[in-house]
Structure formats: C-alpha cells, structure tokens
Amino acid sequence: MEDKEIKELEKAVEQIWDVARRFGLDPYPTNFEIVPATVMYEVGSYALPGRYSHWTFGKTYHRMKTMYDFGLSKIYEVVINTNPAYGFLLETNSPIQNKMVIAHVLGHVDFFKNNSYFSKTNRRMVESVSTHTQRIMEYEFKHGRKTVERFLDAVLAIEEHIDPYFFIKREVSVAEEKRRAALQPKEGRYDDLWLLDKAERESKEKKLVSETEDRDGPRERLPEKDLLFYLMKHSPSLVPWQRDVIAMVHEEMEYFVPQMQTKIMNEGWASIWHARIMRELDLSDNEHIEFANLHAGVVSPQKGQLNPYYLGYKIYEDIERRWNEPSKEEREKFGRVGNEGREKIFEVRELENDVSFLRNYLTEELCEELDLFVFELIEDEEWTITEKRWEKVRDQLVSNMTNFGFPYLQIEDGDYNRNRELYIKHHYEGTELDMRYGRKALEHVYALWGRPVHLETVIDEETTVLHFNGDEHGED
Amino acid sequence: MSIQRNDWSLQRKGIIDQERHKERVKEAIRKNLGSIVSNEAIILSDGKRTVKVPIKALDEYKFRFNHQKGKHVGQGDGKTRVGDVIGRESRPGGGQGSGQAGQEGGVDYYEAEVNIDELAALIFEDLQLPYLEEKAKKAVQSRKTQFNEIRRTGVIANLDKRRMILENIRRNAREGNAHFGDIKKEDLRFKTWEEVMRYESNAVVIAMIDVSGSMGEFKKYIARSFYFWMVRFLRTKYDNVDIVFISHHTEAKEVTEEQFFTQGESGGTVVSSAYQLALDIIKQRYRPSDWNIYPFHFSDGDNYYSDNEEAVRLADELIATCNLFGYGEIGEEGSSSYRRSSGALLSIFTDRLQNKDRFVGVRIDDKEDVYPALKQFFGKRGVEVPA
Numbered sequence: 001m002e003d004k005e006i007k008e009l010e011k012a013v014e015q016i017w018d019v020a021r022r023f024g025l026d027p028y029p030t031n032f033e034i035v036p037a038t039v040m041y042e043v044g045s046y047a048l049p050g051r052y053s054h055w056t057f058g059k060t061y062h063r064m065k066t067m068y069d070f071g072l073s074k075i076y077e078v079v080i081n082t083n084p085a086y087g088f089l090l091e092t093n094s095p096i097q098n099k100m101v102i103a104h105v106l107g108h109v110d111f112f113k114n115n116s117y118f119s120k121t122n123r124r125m126v127e128s129v130s131t132h133t134q135r136i137m138e139y140e141f142k143h144g145r146k147t148v149e150r151f152l153d154a155v156l157a158i159e160e161h162i163d164p165y166f167f168i169k170r171e172v173s174v175a176e177e178k179r180r181a182a183l184q185p186k187e188g189r190y191d192d193l194w195l196l197d198k199a200e201r202e203s204k205e206k207k208l209v210s211e212t213e214d215r216d217g218p219r220e221r222l223p224e225k226d227l228l229f230y231l232m233k234h235s236p237s238l239v240p241w242q243r244d245v246i247a248m249v250h251e252e253m254e255y256f257v258p259q260m261q262t263k264i265m266n267e268g269w270a271s272i273w274h275a276r277i278m279r280e281l282d283l284s285d286n287e288h289i290e291f292a293n294l295h296a297g298v299v300s301p302q303k304g305q306l307n308p309y310y311l312g313y314k315i316y317e318d319i320e321r322r323w324n325e326p327s328k329e330e331r332e333k334f335g336r337v338g339n340e341g342r343e344k345i346f347e348v349r350e351l352e353n354d355v356s357f358l359r360n361y362l363t364e365e366l367c368e369e370l371d372l373f374v375f376e377l378i379e380d381e382e383w384t385i386t387e388k389r390w391e392k393v394r395d396q397l398v399s400n401m402t403n404f405g406f407p408y409l410q411i412e413d414g415d416y417n418r419n420r421e422l423y424i425k426h427h428y429e430g431t432e433l434d435m436r437y438g439r440k441a442l443e444h445v446y447a448l449w450g451r452p453v454h455l456e457t458v459i460d461e462e463t464t465v466l467h468f469n470g471d472e473h474g475e476d
Numbered sequence: 477m478s479i480q481r482n483d484w485s486l487q488r489k490g491i492i493d494q495e496r497h498k499e500r501v502k503e504a505i506r507k508n509l510g511s512i513v514s515n516e517a518i519i520l521s522d523g524k525r526t527v528k529v530p531i532k533a534l535d536e537y538k539f540r541f542n543h544q545k546g547k548h549v550g551q552g553d554g555k556t557r558v559g560d561v562i563g564r565e566s567r568p569g570g571g572q573g574s575g576q577a578g579q580e581g582g583v584d585y586y587e588a589e590v591n592i593d594e595l596a597a598l599i600f601e602d603l604q605l606p607y608l609e610e611k612a613k614k615a616v617q618s619r620k621t622q623f624n625e626i627r628r629t630g631v632i633a634n635l636d637k638r639r640m641i642l643e644n645i646r647r648n649a650r651e652g653n654a655h656f657g658d659i660k661k662e663d664l665r666f667k668t669w670e671e672v673m674r675y676e677s678n679a680v681v682i683a684m685i686d687v688s689g690s691m692g693e694f695k696k697y698i699a700r701s702f703y704f705w706m707v708r709f710l711r712t713k714y715d716n717v718d719i720v721f722i723s724h725h726t727e728a729k730e731v732t733e734e735q736f737f738t739q740g741e742s743g744g745t746v747v748s749s750a751y752q753l754a755l756d757i758i759k760q761r762y763r764p765s766d767w768n769i770y771p772f773h774f775s776d777g778d779n780y781y782s783d784n785e786e787a788v789r790l791a792d793e794l795i796a797t798c799n800l801f802g803y804g805e806i807g808e809e810g811s812s813s814y815r816r817s818s819g820a821l822l823s824i825f826t827d828r829l830q831n832k833d834r835f836v837g838v839r840i841d842d843k844e845d846v847y848p849a850l851k852q853f854f855g856k857r858g859v860e861v862p863a
Contacts, residue, residue, distance in 0.1 A: 006479060006481060009479050010478075010479050013477055013478075013479060014477065017477055029477055030477060031477070031478050031479075031480060032478065032479045032480065033479075033480050033481070033482065034479065034480070034481045035482075035484055036484060038484070038487065038490065038491075039484045039487050041490065042489055045490065046489070046490075053492065053493050053496065054493065054496070055493060055496040055497040055499070055500050056497075056536055057490070057493045058490065058492070058493030058494040058495065058496050058497035058498075059494075059497045059534070061490035061491075061493060061494055062490075062497060065490070091481075149496070156536065157536070157537050157538055157539075158538070158539070160538070301551050302551075305550060305551065306549055306550060306551050307551070311551075370551055371551055371552040371553065371554045371555070371556055372549055372550070372552075373549070373551075373552060373556050373558075374547050374548070374549055374550075375547070375548055375549075375550050375562055376546070376547045376548070377545070377565060380544070380565060381564065381565055382561045382563070382564055382565070383561065383562050383563035383564065383565065384559065384560065384561050384562070385550075385552075385556055385557065385558050385559065385560045385561075385562060386547070386558060387547075387558065388556070388557070388558050393549060396547050396548075396549050397549045400546075400547075400548065400549065405541075406538075406539065406540065407539050407540065407541060409539060430547075431541045431542065431545060431546040431547070432541070432542045432545045433539060433540070433541060433542060434540050434541060434542040434543070435542070437535070437537050437538060437539070437540055438539055440535070440537035441537045441539045443537075444537060
C-alpha cells in the first residue's frame with residue numbers, strides 16, 4: 001500500500017469516526033493496523049496477539065492460511081477488545097473494503113464498550129496474555145516443552161467450563177477477606193501475652209483451623225460450575241506451576257466468554273452500523289456497487305445454516321421498526337409511543353446477551369420471514385426438518401445457545417467415595433454428549449485431578465455414570 | 477484514532493506453532509500405523525508419492541454434544557416444510573469406510589499428508605524375513621556403496637569440503653599463520669567409495685490368495701493391503717527376492733502381480749489346490765536346499781469340508797520344506813474373534829498341524845489388524861509368536 005493510500009485511509013477513519021459518533025455510537029479510541037495475510041491469520045487463530053504457544057493454534061493457523069492461499073476464504077477484519085481497541089486490516093483489501101471494515105470494527109468496539117456482559121472485561125488483556133506467554137515459556141524451559149504442552153492439552157479440554165459470573169465470586173472473596181480483616185481485633189503491642197494462656201490459645205487455633213477448612217475443603221461450595229477454578233484450587237495432584245497455568249487459561253477464558261455469549265448480537269450490531277455509516281459516506285457509483293456486493297456477502301443467508309451476522313442484523317432492524325411504528329396493539333398493550341426505535345436498539349445492545357436477545361426479540365413474523373426451522377437426523381440417515389412452529393424454533397435456538405453451546409457440567413463432589421474422587425454431573429437437557437469425545441475429555445480431567453473421575457450423564461434416556469481411573473474406562 | 481503500518485516481517489509465531497502441530501502429526505502417525513497401513517488412500521494410491529490420511533489422535537477432545545443426536549436450527553429459502561430432507565449423512569463404514577467414526581459425533585478427523593516412502597520406512601523399521609538361513613546357492617544380495625577412503629585425487633563432485641578446510645588450515649599453520657584461505661591443489665581431499673556386496677541367502681515368497689465367491693470386497697481388500705505392504709517391504713529391504721503369486725478358488729493358478737492385485741473371481745474353495753501348486757512350483761524352481769521359502773496364504777477360512785484333511789496334509793508338507801508358513805484368516809468386517817467358527821481353517825490348522833513351530837496363523841477382523849499381522853509374520857524372532 002502506498003503512502004498516498006494510507007493518507008486517504010487516515011482521512012476516511014476520521015470521517016467514519018465522526019459519522020459513527022453522530023449516530024450515537026460510543027466506541028473506545030481505535031488503532032488500525034495494516035498487516036499482511038500471515039499476521040492477519042495469526043491474530044485470527046490466536047484470537048489475541050501474543051498469546052502463548054500451543055500446537056492447536058498452529059493447527060488453526062495452518063488451516064486458515066491454507067484456505068486463504070487457495071482463495072477459499074478470507075478474513076477481512078480482526079478486532080481486539082482492549083482500550084484503546086485494535087482493528088487489523090488486510091493489506092490487500094481494496095479502499096472500499098477497508099472503509100467498510102473500519103465502520104464494522106467501530107460497531108464492534110462500541111458493543112465491547114457498552115454491552116453489560118463486557119463490563120468486567122480486562123481491557124488490557126494484550127498485556128496480560130504477553131505476561132502469560134512469558135511465564136509459560138519459562139515453565140517450558142524449566143519442565144520441558146512436552147510436559148507443558150501435554151498439560152495444556154488437558155487444561156484446554158475443559159477451558160469452556162468456567163463460570164461467566166466468576167467476577168462475583170472474586171469480588172465476594174475480596175470483600176470477605178476485608179470483612180474478616182476488619183473483624184480481627186487490631187493487634188496491640190502486648191496481645192501476644194494472651195497466648196500464654198493455654199486454653200485461649202487452643203481455642204483460637206481451633207477456630208482458625210475450622211475457618212480455613214470451611215473455606216478450602218474440596219466439599220465446600222458445591223456444586224461448582226467452574227471446573228477450571230475448582231481443579232486449580234482443589235486438585236490433589238497439581239504442583240504450583242500447573243495451578244498457575246490453569247489460572248492463566250482461566251483468566252483468558254474470562255476474557256473470551258462474553259464474546260461467546262454475544263456472537264449474534266455483536267455481529268448484527270456491527271453489520272447494521274457498517275451499512276448505515278457507509279451510506280453516509282460520499283461514494284462514487286462504482287464504489288457503491290462494490291460496497292453493496294460486499295455487504296450482501298456478509299449478511300446473506302447461507303443455505304441450511306444460520307448466519308449470525310444476518311440473524312442479528314434482521315432482529316435489530318425489526319426491533320427498531322416495531323418501536324418506531326408500533327402497531328395499535330403494541331401502543332395499547334405496551335404503551336409504546338413510536339419513534340423510539342433508535343433508543344430501543346441502543347438499550348438492547350447494552351442489556352442483552354444472545355440468549356435473552358433471541359428469547360425477547362425473535363418474533364413469529366421474523367421466524368417466518370427468515371424461514372427458520374428445526375432439523376434433526378432421522379434414522380441415522382436423513383437430516384430432516386421436524387419443526388416449524390415459531391415458539392419451538394425459538395426455544396430450540398435459545399437452548400442451543402445456552403452455556404454458549406457447551407454442555408452444562410458441574411462438580412458435585414470432590415471427595416466422592418470418601419476417596420478424593422471427582423464427581424462431575426452433566427445437566428442433561430435433551431441432547432446427549434458425544435461419548436467418544438466425552439471419554440477422551442474425561443481422561444484429560446483425570447490428568448488434572450490425579451485420582452479417579454466420574455461423569456454422570458444420560459445415555460438413551462438412562463442416567464449413566466462414566467468412570468475413568470487412569471487405566472480403564474467404566475460405565476454403569 | 478490512527479492508522480499504522482508496522483514491519484511484521486519478524487513475526488513467526490504462527491509458523492512456529494504450525495511446526496509444533498506438524499510434530500504432533502508425525503507422532504500421531506507413528507501411533508496410528510495400524511489404521512494408516514490399511515488406509516484406502518495408500519493402497520489405491522497408484523504410485524502417488526503423498527496421500528492424505530485421516531488421523532484420529534489430533535482431535536481436540538472436549539465435552540461436547542453429539543451433533544447427530546441434537547436438534548439444530550437452520551434457515552431456508554422461504555418454502556421449506558416439515559418433512560423436507562435437507563441433507564444426508566454418509567453411512568458409517570460405507571464407501572470411504574470411516575469405521576466407527578460415523579456413529580458417534582461429528583467426524584472431524586485431521587487429514588495429514590503422508591509421504592508413502594517415509595511411511596514405509598516407519599513401518600518396515602523392525603521387519604525382516606524370519607529364520608533366514610545360509611543356503612548353498614547365493615543369489616540374494618544387498619548392494620551397498622560405502623564411502624570409506626579419502627584420497628588426494630578424485631572427481632570434484634566427491635570433494636570432501638570439511639577435510640579440505642582442515643588440511644588447508646593445517647598447511648597454513650605449518651607455514652606460520654593458521655587461517656582458512658589460499659586453497660591450493662594439495663589441500664584437496666576426495667571421498668572414494670567401495671561397492672560392498674552383501675550376499676544373503678536367497679529367498680522366495682509365495683503369495684497365495686483366496687478369490688472364491690465368499691471372499692467379499694472387505695476380505696479381498698484386507699488380503700491385498702497386506703500383500704501391498706509385503707511386496708513393498710520385500711523390495712525395499714532385499715534386492716533379490718522372488719515373489720510368486722498364486723490365486724485360487726476351487727483350482728489354483730499362478731498369476732502376474734497385476735492380476736493378483738486386481739482380479740476378482742467367484743466359486744467355491746479348495747485350499748489344497750493352492751498348496752499343491754505351491755509345492756509343485758517349489759519342486760520345479762526353488763529347491764529347498766538352495767532357497768529360503770516363505771509361503772503366505774490369505775483366505776476367509778471357508779473351505780470345502782471334504783478338502784480340509786488334504787489341506788492340512790499339504791500345509792504340513794509345505795511347512796516341512798519352508799522357513800515359515802504364514803496363514804491369515806479374514807473374518808467378517810467388524811466381527812470379533814470370539815465369534816470365529818470352529819469349522820474355519822485357522823482352528824483346524826491349530827488343532828491338527830504336526831509341525832507348528834514354523835507356522836504363524838493370524839486372524840484379521842478389522843482393517844487395523846493388518847499392521848499387527850505384518851509384525852507377526854515379519855517381526856524379529858525370539859519373540860513369542862502366539863499361534
């Protein structure tokens with residue numbers, strides 16, 4: 001890219017920023033980097049620049065890069081949720097592609113800044129991951145690359161199983177520490193004299209022991225949804241560096257979980273704003289056509305599948321319309337006065353996540369217009385449409401989004417059989433686990449726990465418990 | 477707000493981790509030799525140098541839903557109705573023969589690119605012709621070129637640069653200034669070689685295959701993939717091994733290699749016909765006093781009842797004349813060995829053969845059994861061979 005083009009792009013960024021602000025968007029300041037494809041795909045496959053090394057990232061990178069090299073797919077943009085935010089532009093993008101990507105990125109950044117599910121997000125995550133990378137490199141140096149890699153394999157197998165509201169736990173525990181500290185009588189100069197009294201001392205020690213036991217026993221505060229946290233804290237077999245690795249993965253997942261919870265909303269939001277911003281720019285006819293093509297590509301429905309960009313986009317549009325021009329019924333029943341569309345979609349982007357977004361705003365008319373349906377495999381052979389009633393479709397969609405699409409697991413007992421065995425329960429809600437994967441993942445859990453592990457789930461409508469004791473799998 | 481353009485040319489992380497991934501692939505190949513050995517892509521590779529094979533071990537295992545047992549939401553073109561079929565699941569085990577993979581969860585095997593020569597090297601690492609003996613007539617030879625001498629004259633292509641540099645520095649040092657430079661003719665050193673002929677005892681392998689009607693696609697495939705690797709193995713490791721191909725149903729005939737690997741037949745099975753032909757060929761062309769003889773036979777164990785006695789007798793005779801007799805019995809796809817029928821040849825052989833020391837019988841029910849079978853037939857001896 002020539003300097004002239006960069007100058008032009010700089011001007012465009014200013015302009016797009018102004019338009020976005022006028023529309024009411026409120027993004028963090030955003031820095032754009034123009035990068036070659038290798039870097040684009042690297043950032044894309046690690047999800048954050050500078051993340052630690054692991055073969056799984058290399059695998060993703062290789063796949064993405066190959067797809068790009070063969071012209072099969074292309075990432076136009078990558079955006080990093082930090083303050084200031086980062087947007088990556090592919091150096092081979094055309095000027096119009098770049099403008100659209102810039103507008104799209106600002107939509108994302110506005111969403112990151114203002115959606116409540118991101119309110120606890122660490123906005124200096126790039127710095128955090130680079131310290132993680134350092135530490136993991138040190139561990140690799142000390143304990144051997146293979147050892148660390150195998151351990152990460154096990155941790156990553158359960159990385160999604162964290163508590164999205166972990167921050168509450170952290171805040172509570174910090175507050176609790178403070179409260180305890182406040183309750184302790186201030187230590188005076190001669191307080192140690194009291195300890196000379198044997199009875200007094202013993203009761204105090206006892207109290208201390210029971211308090212720490214209450215807080216730290218493997219059976220306390222169960223059930224626990226946050227598998228990573230629980231294993232880090234209570235695993236009988238891990239050494240300090242391993243607990244540290246879990247803590248780092250946990251911290252990174254805390255950062256990613258809000259993005260997993262708001263995929264449809266976030267993409268829909270960015271798409272609706274890139275479209276509107278681009279319409280405000282002075283584009284030539286040719287540029288208009290190119291943009292229209294690009295935009296159509298982003299929000300086009302894909303046959304059979306669900307395009308999150310398109311679904312989110314349509315729902316925001318629909319909300320805006322319904323609040324701008326409420327029907328007679330809506331006016332009477334809900335007291336909508338009209339012309340509140342803009343305000344409403346800003347409120348929605350602030351308060352909802354994908355589950356509540358779909359539950360609250362996917363309407364019968366929209367389901368029909370989008371021609372949504374439920375499909376399943378019949379007799380192991382044919383993927384067949386089995387449901388078109390809109391409530392059922394909506395509920396299915398919501399159910400598939402719950403827990404960001406992963407099975408809901410909880411630790412039920414950390415001293416099962418009174419033998420320090422781990423008992424995990426899968427809260428079955430109608431869909432079975434992939435058993436081949438489940439057994440392998442259980443082996444990974446065993447690697448982290450170091451003692452027999454059990455997983456309760458449902459197979460063919462019967463409660464079944466899988467066991468793994470390090471040598472063999474069992475089931476009953 | 478800013479636009480930046482940094483120099484990213486030193487950015488290598490993705491590539492470095494891609495290497496880590498490759499390492500894992502190699503490791504996985506080593507561990508999965510069993511399933512790779514009998515992979516169609518390789519057996520039917522038609523001389524291609526690299527093939528893609530699926531590798532299981534590289535999945536990133538997680539707790540996840542069974543995709544095939546779940547309900548999903550999709551989007552149509554506006555005209556969909558309940559009951560419409562929008563896609564088909566490829567049948568597990570069908571066509572591509574993905575084994576059990578289809579039954580549980582999404583099939584997302586990692587496809588690794590494998591070089592057949594490298595793969596062969598891995599597979600043949602520990603294989604050899606067992607009980608090879610010195611025989612009177614020496615024909616099997618393995619030729620080796622050994623660079624074992626250094627001379628001052630030679631072909632420039634064989635220049636030994638390392639020694640040349642050393643000599644140069646040495647000479648300069650003698651002249652009082654130890655450094656590398658001013659190369660003169662006297663510094664040059666050349667490698668020369670000697671051709672070493674290693675004579676080994678001569679050997680013939682008699683490959684017999686049952687092509688009767690009961691040998692279905694799967695069974696024939698198994699037999700052929702075994703022989704594919706066997707032939708490859710023999711040709712890689714030994715310069716001069718004769719291979720005789722015999723196919724049989726109720727009668728046996730000697731066929732060319734191509735016919736052996738491609739022909740289909742039908743009809744009943746008379747195993748003794750193949751053994752008789754093998755014995756005849758041995759008598760005419762491969763005198764046991766001069767040759768190491770290795771007959772192998774693959775069949776589904778279904779033989780005419782009336783022929784069993786004769787088959788056992790001839791098998792015994794074969795064993796008496798040869799170094800090792802290998803018999804592979806192929807079961808129905810996926811059936812476990814518990815279900816083997818007692819009337820099948822393998823159990824008859826194990827019961828009735830007089831001379832079992834040089835007999836190796838192997839049961840194959842699954843593609844993954846081919847590699848273990850290769851190892852049992854050609855593995856290093858001294859190891860216990862279960863009959």
